[in-house]
Amino acid sequence: FFIGYDTKVQAQVHVTHPEVTPPRLEIRNLVRLFEGKAVVDDVSLSIQPGHVTCLLGPSGCGKSTTLRMIAGVDIQNSGQIYVDGNLICDTVFRVPPERRSIGLMFQDFALFPHLTVGENVAFGLSGPKEKKHKRVSELLERVGLFHFIGDYPHSLSGGEQQRVALARALAPRPRVMLMDEPFSGLDDRLRDGIRDETLALLKEEGTSVLLVTHEPEEAMRMADEIALMRDGRIVQRGAPYNIYKSPADKEAVAFFSDIN
Ligand code: ADP
Ligand code: MG
Numbered sequence: 298f299f300i301g302y303d304t305k306v307q308a309q310v311h312v313t314h315p316e317v318t319p320p321r322l323e324i325r326n327l328v329r330l331f332e333g334k335a336v337v338d339d340v341s342l343s344i345q346p347g348h349v350t351c352l353l354g355p356s357g358c359g360k361s362t363t364l365r366m367i368a369g370v371d372i373q374n375s376g377q378i379y380v381d382g383n384l385i386c387d388t389v390f391r392v393p394p395e396r397r398s399i400g401l402m403f404q405d406f407a408l409f410p411h412l413t414v415g416e417n418v419a420f421g422l423s424g425p426k427e428k429k430h431k432r433v434s435e436l437l438e439r440v441g442l443f444h445f446i447g448d449y450p451h452s453l454s455g456g457e458q459q460r461v462a463l464a465r466a467l468a469p470r471p472r473v474m475l476m477d478e479p480f481s482g483l484d485d486r487l488r489d490g491i492r493d494e495t496l497a498l499l500k501e502e503g504t505s506v507l508l509v510t511h512e513p514e515e516a517m518r519m520a521d522e523i524a525l526m527r528d529g530r531i532v533q534r535g536a537p538y539n540i541y542k543s544p545a546d547k548e549a550v551a552f553f554s555d556i557n
Pocket of ligand 1: 331336354356357362363
């Protein structure tokens with residue numbers, strides 16, 4: 298589902314480095330403790346405007362927890378989060394989730410069953426009706442599903458619902474899109490095609506993306522940059538090809554060895 302968009306966020310906070318373009322998203326030294334154990338352990342990351350960064354690592358390494366803090370549905374024990382150089386969250390100051398201009402797409406991307414496809418895509422939009430309709434139509438046409446605008450989600454296939462969910466998340470033009478294993482519910486036949494379509498649309502829209510995955514192949518296919526995570530820490534960052542060619546250590550070699 299989409300967590301709203303509000304430009305007022307920018308007005309109320311300071312810009313850290315006015316002389317250079319700041320990253321679209323930056324997290325600094327994030328820590329999240331559960332029962333005294335750091336499941337996210339001093340994680341720092343940045344995403345340049347228009348880039349797709351993949352947070353890649355095995356199950357349980359802390360990827361979803363990191364995303365949940367950025368989305369604002371969980372709170373870090375220490376560290377800071379910035380969007381366009383503006384602080385949106387530290388341990389004392391906190392912009393609420395719906396004011397962060399962050400779009401979300403999670404594994405169970407459930408559309409609202411009682412709303413039509415068009416109403417689902419319009420859900421996070423405000424303003425005049427005609428303007429909303431224009432944006433909804435444009436996105437549904439772009440994903441090839443305009444003819445479903447008045448239908449309910451249950452009449453669509455899994456792949457089609459996935460594309461509607463993407464349109465819904467992109468509709469309010471979020472500054473950052475967070476995607477948590479968004480393709481894992483799809484069957485293998487569909488997955489590559491939907492990955493490519495999704496990436497093409499994200500690039501057209503110029504959306505900056507943090508995509509979480511445990512599949513090296515998906516990261517290689519979609520990322521401008523990969524951040525390799527293990528046991529709560531980022532162990533390596535770089536262009537996909539460079540990481541694939543020169544993994545940081547033995548465990549990273551083993552992790553990538555699944556790719557043919
Ligand atoms: P990933 O998304 O990489 O699979 P998660 O971020 O979901 O990993 O989880 C990282 C670790 O934190 C796991 O060991 C998980 O069991 C633990 N964890 C996550 N959420 C909670 C919670 N609410 N309470 C206690 N432990 C949690
Ligand atoms: Mg997860």
